[in-house]
Amino acid sequence: MIKDSDYKRVLDAIASPILIAFPLYDQSKNEIKDFEIEYLNEALSNLTQNLFSVHMKLSECIKDLSETVHWLQIGVECFLTKRSVEKSFYSNLGSCWIRIVVNSMLDGYICLTVSDISKDKENEQKLRNQNMRLAALTDELSTSRNDLKKKFNNIQTLNDQLQFAAYHDTLTNLYNRAWYNKCIASAIDKAARNRGKFGLVIIDIDGIKAVNDSQGLKAGDELLRKAAATLRRLESDTCKAFRFGGDEFIMLNESIVSRMDMKILADTMLSQVKAAGLSISGGISVYPDDSDKAEDLLKYSDMAKSEVKVSGKGRIEFFEKVMKEKFLQKMNIENKLSKAMDSNVFQLYFQPQFDVASGLLRGFEALIRWYDEDLGWISPEKFIPLAEESRLVIPLGDWVIDTALKTLKEWEDKYSFDGIISVNVSPLQLRRSDFIDELIKKVNCYGVDVRHLELEITEGMLIENLLETVEKLKQIRDMGMGISLDDFGTGYSSLRYLQILPLTTLKIDKSFISNISAKDGFEADITESIVSLVSKLGLDTIAEGVETPAQLDMLKKFNCHNVQGFLKGKPMPVDLCERMLKGDTSAVLTINNNTPESL
Ligand code: C2E
Ligand code: MG
Ligand code: MG
Numbered sequence: 001m002i003k004d005s006d007y008k009r010v011l012d013a014i015a016s017p018i019l020i021a022f023p024l025y026d027q028s029k030n031e032i033k034d035f036e037i038e039y040l041n042e043a044l045s046n047l048t049q050n051l052f053s054v055h056m057k058l059s060e061c062i063k064d065l066s067e068t069v070h071w072l073q074i075g076v077e078c079f080l081t082k083r084s085v086e087k088s089f090y091s092n093l094g095s096c097w098i099r100i101v102v103n104s105m106l107d108g109y110i111c112l113t114v115s116d117i118s119k120d121k122e123n124e125q126k127l128r129n130q131n132m133r134l135a136a137l138t139d140e141l142s143t144s145r146n147d148l149k150k151k152f153n154n155i156q157t158l159n160d161q162l163q164f165a166a167y168h169d170t171l172t173n174l175y176n177r178a179w180y181n182k183c184i185a186s187a188i189d190k191a192a193r194n195r196g197k198f199g200l201v202i203i204d205i206d207g208i209k210a211v212n213d214s215q216g217l218k219a220g221d222e223l224l225r226k227a228a229a230t231l232r233r234l235e236s237d238t239c240k241a242f243r244f245g246g247d248e249f250i251m252l253n254e255s256i257v258s259r260m261d262m263k264i265l266a267d268t269m270l271s272q273v274k275a276a277g278l279s280i281s282g283g284i285s286v287y288p289d290d291s292d293k294a295e296d297l298l299k300y301s302d303m304a305k306s307e308v309k310v311s312g313k314g315r316i317e318f319f320e321k322v323m324k325e326k327f328l329q330k331m332n333i334e335n336k337l338s339k340a341m342d343s344n345v346f347q348l349y350f351q352p353q354f355d356v357a358s359g360l361l362r363g364f365e366a367l368i369r370w371y372d373e374d375l376g377w378i379s380p381e382k383f384i385p386l387a388e389e390s391r392l393v394i395p396l397g398d399w400v401i402d403t404a405l406k407t408l409k410e411w412e413d414k415y416s417f418d419g420i421i422s423v424n425v426s427p428l429q430l431r432r433s434d435f436i437d438e439l440i441k442k443v444n445c446y447g448v449d450v451r452h453l454e455l456e457i458t459e460g461m462l463i464e465n466l467l468e469t470v471e472k473l474k475q476i477r478d479m480g481m482g483i484s485l486d487d488f489g490t491g492y493s494s495l496r497y498l499q500i501l502p503l504t505t506l507k508i509d510k511s512f513i514s515n516i517s518a519k520d521g522f523e524a525d526i527t528e529s530i531v532s533l534v535s536k537l538g539l540d541t542i543a544e545g546v547e548t549p550a551q552l553d554m555l556k557k558f559n560c561h562n563v564q565g566f567l568k569g570k571p572m573p574v575d576l577c578e579r580m581l582k583g584d585t586s587a588v589l590t591i592n593n594n595t596p597e598s599l
Contacts, residue, residue, distance in 0.1 A: 008039065017044030017114035021058050023079055032076045034059045035110060044114060048093060065091050065098065065114075075110050078102040088117060097121035169243040171221060172228030180242040180250060184294045187254050191287055198254045199262035201269065202301040203282030205247045206313040213464055223247075223278060230276045234268060250301075259286055259318065266316035281308040282316035290319050303327045334386050336372055341392055346370050348403045349571035350421070352580070352588065353542055353564040356555055361580075362542075362562045363420030365456070366404040367571045368396070388426055397429040401439070405446040405453075407574055412448060415581040422454035422484055422505075427461030436475050443479070454482035454505065462497060470500060477502040484542070488530070498537060506534045510545020510565070517550045528558040535559065566590065 011018055021035035035058035044052065052061045062071040066089045078085045081104075088099040096118040103111045167179035175183070187198050205227055212220035224247060231241035231249055238255035253265050262284050273280050283304025285297045300319040307323050308315050340346065350364035370378045387393035404423045411417035429435060443450055455476060462469055473483055484505035485497065489512045498506070508527060515523035531541050543555045546565030555563055570589040572580075579587035 008041075011039070011041045012043075014041060015043055017041065017047045019044050019052065019112040019114070020109050021075070021112070022109050023075070024057070032072075032079060034072060035075050037061070038109065047114060047116070051093070064093050065089075065100075074102050078104050079110055088121075169228075172225055172243050174228045174232065174241050174243045174249070176242065177244055180244065180252070181294075183240060183242075183252055184297070187252060188287065188292065188294060190254070192292070196254075197256050197258070197287060197289070198252065199256050199259070199265075199284055199286040200253070200297055200301055201251045201262065201266055201282050201284050201316060202244070202298070202305050203249050203251075203269065203280040203316065204305065206279040206281055208247045210464060220247075226276050227273060227278055227280070230272045230278075231269070234265070234272065239265070250298075256286075259289070262286060262318075270314075270316060279314045280316070281305055281313045283308060283319055284316060285319045300324065330382075330386065333375070333378060333383055334390065336375070337383055337386060337392060338390070340370060340372070341395060345372070346396070346399065347573065348400060348407065349573055350407070350577045351564060351571035352569035352577075353420075353422075353562050354568050356552070356560055356563055361419055363422065363452075363454075364577060365422045365564060365571075366400060366407075366424070368400055369571070384426070388428055391428060393426045393428050394432065397426055398438075400424070401442055405442055405448055408448045408452055409446045411578075411581060412452065415578070417452070417581060420452055420454050420482060422456050422482070424456045424486065427458075427464075430457065430461055430469065430472060431465070436472060439476070440479065450480040451482075454484050456484050456486040456507070458486050459488075459494065459497060462501070466500075470502070474502050477504070482540075484540075487544075489526075495533075498534065498539070503539055505540040505542060506530070507542045507544050507564075508560070513543050513545045513551055513555075513565070514547070516554045517548070524554060524558075527555075527560070531555075531558045531560045535561075 018039075018041045019037060020039040021037050023032040024034045024036055025031065026033040037052060037054050037056050037058060039054065040048075040052055048061075048064070051064050058075060059072055062069075069087060069089055074085050074087060077083075084104070085102045086099065087102070088097065090096075091098040096116050097120070099115050099117045099120075101113045101115075103113065167175060167182075169176045184200070190196065191198050205223055208220055208223055211223060224243070227247075227249060228241070228243060231251060234251065235241050236255070239251060239253045242250045242252065244250050251265065251269065253262060256262055266282065266284060269282070270280065283301040283306070285291070285301035285304065287297060290300050291297050300323070303323045303326075304317050304319040306327070308317050347369045349367050349369050351367055352364055353362040354360065355362050368380050368384075370380070370383060372378055384393065387396050401423055404421055408417070408421045432438075443453070457473070476483060482504035483502060484507055485501065485503050486507045487509045488506050489509040508530060512523050512527050516527050517524070527543070534541050540562065541560050542562040542564055543551075543560045544564050546552055546555065546563040546567050548567060551565075552563060552567060567590065568588070569580075572587075572589050576587045576589065
C-alpha cells in the first residue's frame with residue numbers, strides 16, 4: 001500500500017511546480033468562496049520563494065503570482081466543469097512568464113501545475129518579431145514589386161508610344177511609310193501563297209501647294225488632317241490608309257477579287273473627299289496584274305497619278321502600260337535636259353507675226369528649239385514643263401532672253417528692225433526677286449530699244465501672288481516693254497485679269513482659231529467678242545495658230561489686228577529670218593513647204 005507521504009515524495013521529486021487545493025464554501029450562498037492549499041511541492045515553493053504554504057487561502061497567496069488574474073473564478077470554473085483551465089501570464093514573482101494549468105482531476109480538489117514558460121514566451125516573441133520583420137519585408141517586397149510593376153508599366157507605355165511613333169505619322173496619326181513597307185511585303189507574301197490579288201491607290205491633294213503658299217503651312221496641314229480623317233473612315237481589317245509623305249496618301253486594299261473592287265474604293269474615296277471639300281488625284285496598281293514587286297506597284301500607281309495630274313485633276317485612274325513608256329521617255333528627256341544645258345544644244349527660232357490689215361511684219365515670237373541626236377526634235381511642250389519641275393527653266397529662260405536680245409540688237413543694227421520680238425517667260429522666272437534687275441542689266445548690256453521687246457506671260461502664273469506679279473509687270477511696262485497675255489481662252493480667261501494687268505497685247509489661243517470656221521459659229525462668236533472687247537481696252541490682238549486662208553478671212557472680218565501661224569510663217573532659224581528681213585519673201589517657211597511639223 002502506498003502511503004500519503006510516498007505520494008508527497010513522488011510529487012516533490014517532480015520538477016514542475018504543483019499545488020493542490022480544496023474549495024471552501026460559503027454555506028449561506030452555497031457557493032465556493034475560496035480554496036485552501038492542501039499541498040505544494042518543493043518546485044512550487046522554490047518558484048514562489050516560499051511565499052506559499054499549506055493551509056493558506058489561494059486568494060491570499062496567489063495574487064503574488066499575478067494580481068490581474070481572477071484566480072477564484074478560474075478555480076471555480078475548473079472545479080464545477082471538471083475541465084482544465086489554462087492561463088499564461090507575466091508573473092510579478094521572479095519576473096518571468098508562467099503558465100498555470102488548473103485541473104480538477106482529483107476528486108474534491110483542484111491541482112495547479114505551474115510552469116515557467118519564459119523560454120517559450122521568448123521564442124514566441126522572437127517568432128513574433130521574426131514574423132513582424134517578415135511582414136515588413138513582405139510589405140517592402142510588395143511595395144518594390146508594385147514599384148517595379150509601375151516602372152514596367154511605364155516602360156511598356158513608353159515602348160508602346162515609341163512603337164506608335166515608329167509606325168505612325170505625327171501630323172495625321174495615320175500609318176506611315178515604314179509601316180506601309182511592312183504591310184506591302186506581307187500583302188505580297190499572302191497573295192503569293194493564296195494566288196490572291198490586292199491593289200493600292202496613291203493619291204495627293206490637288207492645289208495644296210497654292211494653299212500652303214497663300215494661306216500658310218497651318219492651313220495646308222489642316223487639309224492633310226481632313227484628308228487623313230476621310231481615309232481613316234474607309235479603313236477596315238483588310239484595307240489600310242497610310243500617309244506616305246508630303247501630301248501623298250496610300251490605301252492598300254487586300255480584300256479584292258477583281259479590279260472592279262479597286263474602282264469601287266477609288267470612287268468612294270473621291271466622293272468622300274469631295275464631301276469633305278477637297279479634291280484629289282490618284283493612280284491605282286494591282287498585284288499581280290501590273291507587277292509582283294512592291295517598288296513597281298508603287299511606281300506604277302504613281303505614274304498613273306502623274307498622268308491624271310497632267311490630263312485633268314480630281315480623278316483616280318488605273319495604271320496602263322503606255323504610261324510606263326511615257327514615263328521612261330520623260331525620264332530620258334529629263335536626263336538629257338540637264339546635260340543639254342551644259343552642251344549648248346538649244347537654238348532660238350523666230351515665228352513671224354503679221355498685221356492683218358496691211359500684211360506687214362509686226363515682229364517675231366522667239367521659240368526655243370532642241371534637237372537631240374537620239375530623240376530628234378523635242379517639242380518645248382514636252383521639255384518646258386520638265387524644265388519647270390527641275391527649275392532648269394530659270395537658266396534656260398535666261399539663255400532665251402540673252403539670245404533674243406542679242407538677235408534683236410543685231411537686227412536693229414543691221415536691218416533697222418523696228419518690229420517686236422516677244423519672249424515667253426515662265427512663272428518661275430518671273431517669280432524670282434531679281435528678275436527685273438537682271439532684265440534691266442541685260443537690256444542695258446545689249447543696248448536694245450526696249451519698245452522692241454515684249455514678254456509673254458500666261459494666266460497660270462497669275463494665280464499665285466497676283467498683286468506681286470502685277471507690281472512686277474507694271475515695272476516692266478514702265479521700262480517701255482510690252483506685255484502680252486499668251487494662250488487666252490485655255491486657262492481661266494478671266495476678264496478681270498484684262499482690267500488689272502498692265503497688258504499691251506492679247507494672244508487668242510490656237511484652239512479657238514482652229515475652230516472659227518466651224519459651222520456652229522461658237523468659237524467665231526467668242527473670238528469676235530474677245531477681239532472687240534480687247535480692242536476697246538486699247539490692247540493689240542494676235543490670233544495664234546492661223547493655218548488656213550478661211551481663218552485669216554474671218555479674223556480680218558473680226559478686225560483682229562495681227563496673226564501668227566503656219567499659214568504666214570512657221571518658226572524659223574535666225575538666218576531665214578534675216579533673209580526675210582532683207583526682203584526675201586521666199587525665205588518664209590509656211591504651211592505649204594516641207595518643213596518638219598516639229599518646227
Ligand atoms: P506658245 O508660246 O503659245 O507658242 C506658240 C506655239 O504654237 C509654238 O509651239 C508654235 O510653234 C505653235 N504654232 C504657231 N503657229 C502654229 C500653227 O499655225 N499651228 C499649230 N499647230 N501650231 C502653231 P512651240 O514652239 O512648240 O511651243 C510650244 C510652247 O512651248 C509655247 O507655246 C510656249 O508656251 C512654250 N515655249 C516655247 N519656247 C519657249 C521659251 O523660250 N520659254 C518658255 N518659257 N516657254 C517656251
Ligand atoms: Mg507664246
Ligand atoms: Mg500661245
